[in-house]
Amino acid sequence: LAKTTQPISMDSYEGQEVNITCSHNNIATNDYITWYQQFPSQGPRFIIQGYKTKVTNEVASLFIPADRKSSTLSLPRVSLSDTAVYYCLLVGLGQLTFGSGTQLTVLP
Amino acid sequence: NAGVTQTPKFRILKIGQSMTLQCTQDMNHNYMYWYRQDPGMGLKLIYYSVGAGITDKGEVPNGYNVSRSTTEDFPxxxxxxxxxxxxxxxxxxxxxxxxxxxxxxxxxxxxxxxx
Incomplete structure (x- = not known):
């Protein structure tokens, strides 16, 4: 199974842009890069998914370089309610594997 | 739509007891999954199903069983x-x-x- 590596934790202040990078050196050709958000006592929630270049939705942007060996989730102007664990996954053939994620703490 | 509904929300079992965790979805999805999450950890896949009548083991299946008799339910x-x-x-x-x-x-x- 292709694996991902991301920082264990990050701190930010309200109003700042937050970038969380995920490494996936062994990504397969048919893998999509997907990010989920999880609040305490809730199931993970889909944020964004992409295959290459840049994807943007109303919540976040996802930047993927040409070699696809890494990706960066960008959260613009974070607020306290963005404090959560963020998971980077590779979605392709086979099982979906969640790593330990990145605990983002937004400070006032 | 209710989405994915799990019951019960909480349960305490004694060692050796058995129970069934219920899961139902109303989105007509073919694929269903069971994960477990230990404190401070990521999610680990227990079992998954690609459609009614088809199930397969995930990363940590020991001690668990599943069935998929309908599209909606995956206990x-x-x-x-x-x-x-x-x-x-x-x-x-x-x-x-x-x-x-x-x-x-x-x-x-x-x-x-x-x-």
Whole structure:
């Protein structure tokens, strides 16, 4: 199974842009890069998914370089309610594997 | 739409007891999954199903069983509960198992304690 590596934790202040990078050196050709958000006592929630270049939705942007060996989730102007664990996954053939994620703490 | 519904929300079991965690979805998704999440950890896949009548093992299937008799329901069975099965269990579904535009939809979990 292709694996991902991301920082264990990050701190930010309200109003700042937050970038969380995920490494996936062994990504397969048919893998999509997907990010989920999880609040305490809730199931993970889909944020964004992409295959290459840049994807943007109303919540976040996802930047993927040409070699696809890494990706960066960008959260613009974070607020306290963005404090959560963020998971980077590779979605392709086979099982979906969640790593330990990145605990983002937004400070006032 | 209710999405993915899990019951019960909480349960305490004694060692050796059995129980079934219920999961149902109303999105007509073919793919369904069971994950467990231990405190401070990521999610580990227990079992998954690609359609009614088809199930397969995930990363940590020992001590669990599943069935998929309908598209909507995917119950998880614990036959002989052990303290190591104390965890939060999440059920999820998706329209497809691969590729674009098939994100997982999760339920709110079942918190199980085995003492």
């Amino acid at each position: 998880l069975r614990l036959e002989l509960a052990a303290p190591s099965q104390t965890s939060v269990y999440f059920c999820a579904s998706s329209s497809a198992g691969t590729g674009n535009n098939s994100p997982l939809h999760f339920g709110n979990g079942t918190r199980l304690t085995v003492t």
